[in-house]
Amino acid sequence: MLNQGMFEEQEMASQMGFVPFPQNLSFLPPLGCHQSLKAFNIPPSLVGVADHHLPSTTNLTHETLLSSANLKQRDDQDHIASDFGGAQLLSLQRSNANLWAWGEVNECLSNNKRIVNDHHLGVATMKMKKMKARRKVREPRFCFKTMSEVDVLDDGYKWRKYGQKVVKNTQHPRSYYRCTQDNCRVKKRVERLAEDPRMVITTYEGRHGHSPSQDDQEDSQAQSQLNNFFW
DNA sequence: CGAATTTGACCAGCGC
């Protein structure tokens, strides 16, 4: 059960811009990220990481989410920070690029209410809801933010651009990329932050079932343990 | 000439 104090804590964290982070969800720097930092000579101090890895929401409970610690309190933060060579961890903000993340968190939070309400719905409505839910199943996604001149950071994988779209309320287009590896359905979106065009928002969707095509082995070797664990 | 990118069209989901 949840007490009032926990709700207040969540509310405060949310107002401060921290993501209420479920303990049973993984938080990880994106694959090949520090390779990118090195490759583009981006000083770690200039890099804000707002990383979010949300699996399918179905196995998350109301309690899990609300009892979670926020991003700053996670035990593995030190580990992650050191992997980034001291890159500063930032909170996810409610920017356009992160709406999906907030959406999923909110979705989780309302799951319990929905279950109760569903008892009052007709069979047809229930079927429709199930169909929609099935269609709505999404690959795990996470996004991160880097201050960079270039839009596409080198993450070790080969990507093919398949679309570009001007998104509402932004002057910069969003680009859509797919992993070029056969049978790999991983996608990524790249866009610039409306509020600060120096920041690039990269959103990954899906999991690679293969290793990076790049043969920059020294970095990937150092990462492999982390990557294998999360990815 | 094949691969990669560009870009307009199309489609699905969502809110009104």
Added chain:
DNA sequence: GCGCTGGTCAAATTCG
């Protein structure tokens, strides 16, 4: 039902 928006497709174009 309609319009808006984001995501994807695929033909055309460009690049190496």
